[in-house]
Amino acid sequence: MFGEIGAWLYKGVGGIFPDERHPGFKHVRMKPNFVKGLSQFEAHHDGPYGRITSSWKRKGKKYSTP
Numbered sequence: 455m456f457g458e459i460g461a462w463l464y465k466g467v468g469g470i471f472p473d474e475r476h477p478g479f480k481h482v483r484m485k486p487n488f489v490k491g492l493s494q495f496e497a498h499h500d501g502p503y504g505r506i507t508s509s510w511k512r513k514g515k516k517y518s519t520p
Contacts, residue, residue: 468497468508482506488517 459469464470472479474481479501486508489495496509 460511464497464499464506464508467495468499470497470499470506470508478502479506484508486510488512 458495467487467489468479469484471483471485473483475481480498480503482501486495492512494509494511496507498505498507500506509520511520
């Protein structure tokens with residue numbers, strides 16, 4: 455029941471999605487959502503091929519990845 459909350463964070467804000475052409479997170483698509491009010495964010499998903507991390511920081515109007 456609570457597993458979907460974690461999935462919402464890595465999918466919804468982190469933007470970690472499996473590539474439909476290569477199921478099972480063998481390949482991933484990264485499309486993070488830069489949420490207004492957040493200055494930084496990090497999430498990960500432990501997939502069958504290893505850990506996938508989405509991380510970003512906001513400084514003014516620019517975004518960077520650590």
